[in-house]
Structure formats: C-alpha cells, structure tokens
Amino acid sequence: MSGQAFTTTDDAGLVRLARGGELGAFEELVARHRDKIYARAFSLTRNEDEALDLSQEAWVKGWQRLKQFQGEAGFATWMTRIVINLCLDHLRRQKRRRTDSLEAMAEEYDGWEPRLPVNQANPTEGLERTELRRVIDGALEQLSEDHRTVLVLHEFEDMEYKDIAKTMGCSTGTVMSRLFYARRKMAALLADWRKEK
Amino acid sequence: MNLEEQLKLQALLDGELPPAEASEVSGRIGRDPAAAALLAELKHTRQTLQQAESPRRLQESRELYWSKIERDLRRFSPPSPARSESGLFFKLRLLILPTAAVAALIIVTLAGHFYPQPVVQRKTADADATTVEPALASTDAMTYRDASEGTTLVWFSDKTATVKPTGTNRVN
Numbered sequence: 268m269s270g271q272a273f274t275t276t277d278d279a280g281l282v283r284l285a286r287g288g289e290l291g292a293f294e295e296l297v298a299r300h301r302d303k304i305y306a307r308a309f310s311l312t313r314n315e316d317e318a319l320d321l322s323q324e325a326w327v328k329g330w331q332r333l334k335q336f337q338g339e340a341g342f343a344t345w346m347t348r349i350v351i352n353l354c355l356d357h358l359r360r361q362k363r364r365r366t367d368s369l370e371a372m373a374e375e376y377d378g379w380e381p382r383l384p385v386n387q388a389n390p391t392e393g394l395e396r397t398e399l400r401r402v403i404d405g406a407l408e409q410l411s412e413d414h415r416t417v418l419v420l421h422e423f424e425d426m427e428y429k430d431i432a433k434t435m436g437c438s439t440g441t442v443m444s445r446l447f448y449a450r451r452k453m454a455a456l457l458a459d460w461r462k463e464k
Numbered sequence: 465m466n467l468e469e470q471l472k473l474q475a476l477l478d479g480e481l482p483p484a485e486a487s488e489v490s491g492r493i494g495r496d497p498a499a500a501a502l503l504a505e506l507k508h509t510r511q512t513l514q515q516a517e518s519p520r521r522l523q524e525s526r527e528l529y530w531s532k533i534e535r536d537l538r539r540f541s542p543p544s545p546a547r548s549e550s551g552l553f554f555k556l557r558l559l560i561l562p563t564a565a566v567a568a569l570i571i572v573t574l575a576g577h578f579y580p581q582p583v584v585q586r587k588t589a590d591a592d593a594t595t596v597e598p599a600l601a602s603t604d605a606m607t608y609r610d611a612s613e614g615t616t617l618v619w620f621s622d623k624t625a626t627v628k629p630t631g632t633n634r635v636n
Binding site for chain 2: 290293294297298301302305306309310318319322323326327330385386389390391396399400401403404418421422423427428440443444446447450451453454457
C-alpha cells in the first residue's frame with residue numbers, strides 16, 4: 268500500500284503497521300517528520316548534502332530498530348535521537364581525518380576562551396523573527412563543532428546536561444563548560460552584529 | 465567570579481543545581497552585580513536561541529527522498545515484531561526446553577547401559593597415533609588407522625560373528 272493511504276492514521280498506529288512490515292506506513296512516517304530530521308542533521312553538520320544523506324540513513328536505522336521503540340517518547344523524538352547520534356559519529360570521523368589541521372588544534376583547547384565582556388543589553392531585541400533566525404544561523408555557523416553541538420542539544424532539543432554528556436561521550440563538567448562558552452560566544456557575536464548594524 | 469562560580473550560575477538558570485546550592489547562588493546574585501549581569505546575558509542568549517531556530521525544509525520531493533530510503537530498506541527484511549515475553553508460547557518454551565534436555569540425558573544414559581559401545585583403543589601420545597575406533601556403532605563397523613603407514617582398515621561385522629577385515633583403503 269502507498270504511504271498516501273495512511274494519512275489519517277496517527278504515529279503510534281503507523282509504527283504498529285510498520286513493525287508488521289508495512290512499508291507504506293513507514294513512508295508516511297518519513298513524510299511527516301522528514302523536515303525535522305533533516306533540520307536537526309543540518310544544525311549539527313552545517314552542510315546540506317551531508318544532512319540529506321545522514322537524515323536518510325537515520326530513517327533506514329529507524330526501520331531496522333523499530334522493535335526497540337517503546338513509545339515512551341514520541342516517534343519524532345526517538346528518530347531525532349537516532350539522527351543526532353549518526354551526525355555525532357559522522358563529525359567524530361571527520362575530526363579524526365583532520366587531526367593535523369589548525370581547526371583541530373584550536374578544538375584541542377575547547378573550553379578555553381579569552382574573557383569576554385558581559386553584554387548588558389539584549390542585542391536581538393526588536394528584531395523580526397525572520398531576521399532573528401538569519402542572524403542566529405550566521406552566529407551558529409561561527410561556533411566550533413563541539414560548542415554548536417552542545418548548544419543545539421541543550422537549547423533546541425531540551426536535553427539535560429547528563430544526557431548531552433552521554434550522547435557526546437564526555438563528562439557533565441565538559442558539557443557545562445562548553446555550553447557556557449558557547450552561550451558567551453553567541454552573545455558576543457550577536458552584540459558585534461548589532462554594533463555593525 | 466571564577467569559572468566554577470560562573471558554571472553554577474548557568475546551572476541555576478538551567479534548573480540543574482541542587483536546591484541547597486541553588487539558594488546559595490541565588491543569594492550571591494542579589495549581592496554581586498557582576499553575577500546578576502552575567503546571569504542576564506546567559507538568559508537573553510538562551511531565550512533568543514530557543515525561539516529562533518531556523519526551520520529547514522528539504523528541497524527534494526517526497527517521492528525522490530523516499531526512493532533512496534526505500535531502496536536501502538528493501539535490502540533488509542521487515543522489522544521482526546517485538547517479542548512478547550508474557551505470551552503463552554514463551555511460557556511453554558520456558559517449560560519445554562529444560563524438560564526436553566533432561567529427557568535426552570536420561571535416554572543417552574540408558575542407551576549406554578543396555579548397549580555398551582565397542583572398546584576404543586587410542587594412542588594419542590603423538591600426531592602419528594595409531595587408532596582403533598568404531599566407525600559406525602549401529603553396524604559394529606571398526607576402523608584401524610595407522611598415520612605413519614597412511615593406512616586405514618575397516619571391519620564390518622555382526623555381534624555374533626568373528627571380526628574379519630572386509631576392506632582396506634590406503635590413504636596417501
């Protein structure tokens with residue numbers, strides 16, 4: 268049966284059908300949540316082609332692991348965790364390949380940043396949402412992978428410190444430190460943007 | 465403020481500080497303007513990010529996007545349904561398997577008692593050992609193997625008759 272035939276079935280029902288081997292039900296799940304999964308892959312990789320490939324790989328993994336889905340969290344949340352793990356594995360592999368690069372050397376000092384002055388005012392106050400998103404997107408681009416990842420997982424995925432630490436394979440202290448510097452760097456980037464305006 | 469104090473301030477903002485520490489850090493914010501300013505900055509940044517994630521949409525059509533996934537999925541069999549460990553079959557299996565194992569053990573023991581196997585002579589001191597062993601227990605067949613000579617002899621006999629060699633096979 269084509270995925271279009273399942274448009275009125277809810278996620279839980281589609282998962283049940285897909286577990287029984289109904290590919291059309293799974294296609295409908297993909298159609299419903301593909302933008303969210305792709306967006307999360309993009310927010311971590313900052314590369315459209317890689318995000319596309321990783322998001323599709325995530326769906327294949329999701330199909331293979333459907334029997335492990337217990338339904339405590341929503342299906343989209345469960346799929347998001349899969350794509351996050353795939354993206355982090357992908358970024359780790361990339362990092363290993365460029366161990367000699369300057370960027371990697373800079374990342375070695377992750378957690379160390381010059382002391383930034385505290386910005387008293389909110390630099391994005393009064394901005395329209397579209398403009399605000401564009402500015403945030405540009406600022407996220409300038410963060411290191413580790414800083415961006417911890418920020419995405421905490422602010423966009425609402426994950427707690429310990430869950431981020433488990434996902435990223437580091438200590439809770441490292442998560443706290445990365446999150447702190449990521450936020451401070453974001454604040455500085457947004458303040459700079461405001462001054463330029 | 466040192467880094468540890470700054471991280472505690474952030475943990476307070478994120479609701480990750482234990483209650484006792486939370487009240488201590490909150491008290492500090494009231495007394496220390498630098499701590500209050502840092503907390504305000506962290507709060508602005510968090511709020512800005514939380515309301516401003518750019519929605520990304522796939523440019524590919526539903527059909528095109530799905531076609532690659534489907535191609536990969538067809539390489540795998542459908543996901544097997546989750547096993548229900550409370551099902552009747554599962555409970556029966558728990559009972560049947562140990563019972564069958566015990567029954568098999570009893571049968572083997574009784575068979576050994578009533579139908580003793582032919583004597584096995586085996587010299588295993590070195591790799592060129594000469595062995596005499598039953599080839600087919602049910603037909604009383606015996607083999608003689610001499611690795612140094614590259615020779616194997618096979619006897620076929622019934623229990624009442626005298627053992628006679630019925631064939632040889634040279635192994636090179």
